[in-house]
Amino acid sequence: MTILEPVLIVVVIGFICAGILTIASKVFFVPVDETFTLLREQLPGANCGGCGYAGCDDYANALAADHSLPCNKCTAGGPDVAAALAEVLGVTAEAAEKEVAVVMCNGTHEAAKSLLEYTGMKTCSAAKQFFGGVNQCPYGCIGLGDCVAACEFDAIHICDGVAVVNRDNCVACGACARTCPNKLIRISPAKNIVVVQCHSNAKGAETRKACTNGCIGCGKCEKTCKFDAIHVVDNLAYIDPEKCKNCGMCAKECPTGAILNMRVKKAAPAKAEAPKTEAPKAEAPAAEAPKAEPASENAEA
Numbered sequence: 001m002t003i004l005e006p007v008l009i010v011v012v013i014g015f016i017c018a019g020i021l022t023i024a025s026k027v028f029f030v031p032v033d034e035t036f037t038l039l040r041e042q043l044p045g046a047n048c049g050g051c052g053y054a055g056c057d058d059y060a061n062a063l064a065a066d067h068s069l070p071c072n073k074c075t076a077g078g079p080d081v082a083a084a085l086a087e088v089l090g091v092t093a094e095a096a097e098k099e100v101a102v103v104m105c106n107g108t109h110e111a112a113k114s115l116l117e118y119t120g121m122k123t124c125s126a127a128k129q130f131f132g133g134v135n136q137c138p139y140g141c142i143g144l145g146d147c148v149a150a151c152e153f154d155a156i157h158i159c160d161g162v163a164v165v166n167r168d169n170c171v172a173c174g175a176c177a178r179t180c181p182n183k184l185i186r187i188s189p190a191k192n193i194v195v196v197q198c199h200s201n202a203k204g205a206e207t208r209k210a211c212t213n214g215c216i217g218c219g220k221c222e223k224t225c226k227f228d229a230i231h232v233v234d235n236l237a238y239i240d241p242e243k244c245k246n247c248g249m250c251a252k253e254c255p256t257g258a259i260l261n262m263r264v265k266k267a268a269p270a271k272a273e274a275p276k277t278e279a280p281k282a283e284a285p286a287a288e289a290p291k292a293e294p295a296s297e298n299a300e301a
Helices: 004-027 034-042 056-065 078-089 146-150 175-179 204-210 220-224 249-253
Strands: 099-103 156-159 162-165 185-189 194-196 230-233 236-239 259-261
Touching: 034 056, 034 078, 099 162, 146 156, 146 175, 175 185, 194 236, 220 230, 220 249, 249 259
Parallel strands: none
Antiparallel strands: 099 185, 156 162, 194 259, 230 236
């Protein structure tokens, strides 16, 4: 009996707790919207925040509550996910314009002047606390990879001291832009292939001292543009993505190379070589007839 009593007590307590939990589950039951479940199954689960919501659950809840919201906000899923969400809601999927992250800096090791040799924590946010970074330009890329760590799609890497975006992998989630302490990464339409790779608002002389690739605000790009698509504001050139025709004339005119034209240049077709005509061979000179030897003085007549 001394063994059975504690066993019975534990069993009774277990039944009581089970009953309480059963009653609580009935009282506090929250009905789950079936539409939300279907929508959530279509989303990739990246929780990158590129849609403008806190995560995939938040976006699915918003769509389930308001069917008029756009179905193409999931940048990680692209048009396939947008079509699947629209099918669940019974609406027409709108075509989403592809966007990519653009790094507004080209301060490579050769171009950017170094300010100090940083030996602290290898993060951009930590280095930002020391004189604004490791280079003389306080606006440029610090190059310690906070954006690389934030990207879940392997779309950005540090190359030659500056962040470079892989446009094929980028889904425009904006994680790199949010984590950059200098705020020099922006999300732009992928169709715009002419971009300003500078974020400095310093005067031209100061910018030139800090980085040879920086925008000096000379205005040559503004004068050469025939579409009124580029203007210098606060010593920095800005391209209006709606007006830009990607002609690349501003990039050709820029004296420092601060404007990048990503148009792939077609290789010039190889010129066909004219067939070589062999020069007529000179005829060999005719062999001379052997000269008659002079008759010997002792020859008989």
